[in-house]
Amino acid sequence: MSEVNxxxxxxxxxxxxxxxxxxxIKIDELKKSxxxxxxxxxxxxxxxxxxxxxHKGQAWVVFEDASSASNALRQMQGxxxxxxxxxxxxxxxxxxxxxxxxxxxVPREKRKRHDDKAKKRKDxxxxxxxxxxxxxxxxxxxxxxxxxxxPGGAKSMVPEAPAPPxxxxxxxxxxxxxxxxxxxxxxxxxxGFKEVRMVETKPGIAFVEYGDEMxxxxxxxxxxxxxxxxxxxxxxxxAKK
Amino acid sequence: xxxLTADLIWKSPHFFNAIKxxxxxxxxxxxxxxxxxxxxxxQFDTIxxxxxxxxxxxxxxxxxxxxxxxxxxxRITRINPNIGEFLPNLHTLVLTNNxxxxxxxxxxxxxxxxxxxxxxxxxxxxKKPNYRLYVINKLKSLxxxxxxxxxxxERLEAKNLFSSKEVIEEIQRTxxxxxTPNVSEVIEEQQMPKVVAPTPEQIIAIKAAIVNxxxxxEVARLEKALKSGQLPADLLLDNxxxxxxxxxxxxxxxxxxxxxxxxxxxxxDSASMEQVYGHIDMCPSKH
Numbered sequence: 001m002s003e004v005n006x007x008x009x010x011x012x013x014x015x016x017x018x019x020x021x022x023x024x025i026k027i028d029e030l031k032k033s034x035x036x037x038x039x040x041x042x043x044x045x046x047x048x049x050x051x052x053x054x055h056k057g058q059a060w061v062v063f064e065d066a067s068s069a070s071n072a073l074r075q076m077q078g079x080x081x082x083x084x085x086x087x088x089x090x091x092x093x094x095x096x097x098x099x100x101x102x103x104x105x106v107p108r109e110k111r112k113r114h115d116d117k118a119k120k121r122k123d124x125x126x127x128x129x130x131x132x133x134x135x136x137x138x139x140x141x142x143x144x145x146x147x148x149x150x151p152g153g154a155k156s157m158v159p160e161a162p163a164p165p166x167x168x169x170x171x172x173x174x175x176x177x178x179x180x181x182x183x184x185x186x187x188x189x190x191x192g193f194k195e196v197r198m199v200e201t202k203p204g205i206a207f208v209e210y211g212d213e214m215x216x217x218x219x220x221x222x223x224x225x226x227x228x229x230x231x232x233x234x235x236x237x238x239a240k241k
Numbered sequence: 242x243x244x245l246t247a248d249l250i251w252k253s254p255h256f257f258n259a260i261k262x263x264x265x266x267x268x269x270x271x272x273x274x275x276x277x278x279x280x281x282x283x284q285f286d287t288i289x290x291x292x293x294x295x296x297x298x299x300x301x302x303x304x305x306x307x308x309x310x311x312x313x314x315x316r317i318t319r320i321n322p323n324i325g326e327f328l329p330n331l332h333t334l335v336l337t338n339n340x341x342x343x344x345x346x347x348x349x350x351x352x353x354x355x356x357x358x359x360x361x362x363x364x365x366x367x368k369k370p371n372y373r374l375y376v377i378n379k380l381k382s383l384x385x386x387x388x389x390x391x392x393x394x395e396r397l398e399a400k401n402l403f404s405s406k407e408v409i410e411e412i413q414r415t416x417x418x419x420x421t422p423n424v425s426e427v428i429e430e431q432q433m434p435k436v437v438a439p440t441p442e443q444i445i446a447i448k449a450a451i452v453n454x455x456x457x458x459e460v461a462r463l464e465k466a467l468k469s470g471q472l473p474a475d476l477l478l479d480n481x482x483x484x485x486x487x488x489x490x491x492x493x494x495x496x497x498x499x500x501x502x503x504x505x506x507x508x509x510d511s512a513s514m515e516q517v518y519g520h521i522d523m524c525p526s527k528h
Binding site: 031036 | 258259260266268289291309311313314333335337338358360385388389390
């Protein structure tokens with residue numbers, strides 16, 4: 001009867017694998033309870049249970065005799081253990097403790113696992129370095145540019161060739177530490193707002209896009225000369241197409 | 242039959258077990274009586290006495306360190322009433338697959354001050370009505386019984402049930418209090434709690450069988466009747482049968498040692514038969 005439940009592909013083994021265990025039980029108590037319930041079938045060499053996400057609700061019990069494992073699998077299949085029926089099958093791989101006893105233990109397996117861990121840590125370290133590398137360049141570019149030249153230049157341009165009305169505004173004379181979020185909060189309150197675009201290499205200017213030119217005109221007229229800081233009244237014109 | 246001697250204790254495996262406790266492995270030695278455990282010198286967290294033929298849990302010296310006793314697959318029917326004095330730190334007791342039958346037989350476990358974990362699986366006691374609540378009511382410190390947590394509402398339920406059922410409790414106590422009971426008296430008392438009593442013809446047949454059972458052949462016949470009979474008859478005959486087996490064993494024990502060996506072999510055969518029967522019985526209940 002219980003053979004039907006067991007997976008026939010997995011061959012008989014000294015070790016049984018159990019899942020569908022109650023995950024609320026602490027690991028130490030779980031091991032003690034598994035030891036207590038399975039000692040009736042024979043001597044137990046090892047009980048393995050872990051609380052990682054991958055191994056939660058699972059355990060391995062290693063018996064001295066393979067016949068003990070067979071009896072345990074047959075008799076305890078579906079046994080209500082802490083209110084959940086146990087699902088038992090043979091383990092797919094030989095346990096280390098058994099492999100060591102019969103001489104088939106391969107140390108390379110252990111070393112490989114360790115190397116994988118070390119490699120993973122190294123990758124994370126490289127990623128951190130890459131992240132740090134970006135900051136100096138950004139700060140340097142941001143801090144190096146002078147602010148005073150553009151407002152003057154922009155002012156001289158306005159009388160010469162004012163752009164025709166369109167849905168994108170060109171903002172000048174912004175404080176150096178302006179951020180897109182600041183401008184967005186400002187311009188968002190007018191209908192039709194789409195987005196703010198700033199130029200990294202040229203602090204102090206920005207483009208603000210609206211749905212159509214009427215909406216952008218309303219925003220321009222209302223916010224013309226708005227002072228984010230006392231020294232920097234905004235200068236707003238239509239962007240050149 | 243093998244005696245549990247100091248030599249046996251010293252020769253048996255000592256090791257750190259799967260849960261990292263210091264364990265003495267006395268498994269599978271055909272030990273019939275617990276004795277001489279003082280030779281362990283209180284060096285073990287766990288003692289494994291599974292797969293033996295122990296009948297009584299007694300003769301335990303003071304073992305302060307002992308926390309776990311594994312007594313699977315024995316023939317435990319009785320427990321020393323003062324066991325708590327000798328095992329002050331015992332927290333785990335596994336009595337899976339033994340022969341504890343009556344609810345009152347677990348009362349001595351109440352004297353263990355730190356017993357948190359108890360297993361009575363595959364004992365006939367688990368088939369008694371209100372078994373779980375009775376054990377919970379008696380053993381206040383218990384946290385896990387038969388691998389299920391004891392919940393607070395179960396404790397309250399047990400308390401309510403047994404405070405208003407003193408009469409039933411008395412009835413359950415009566416059969417085992419008398420050490421040398423009158424046979425017919427025991428039969429009648431044990432019949433009372435059962436919902437369906439045997440018919441008068443069955444009673445007469447049982448009495449006749451008991452009177453006639455003076456030899457092992459008769460005991461074997463009674464066992465056959467056990468397996469083919471109905472459940473109440475099974476339980477009833479099982480109790481009587483065990484008592485008679487004890488009496489017969491005592492009688493032959495008084496005779497010479499050779500007869501004792503013969504008795505031992507027959508008991509072993511009888512035990513293995515019952516094991517097989519119990520094994521068969523286990524499968525459907527688990528499914």
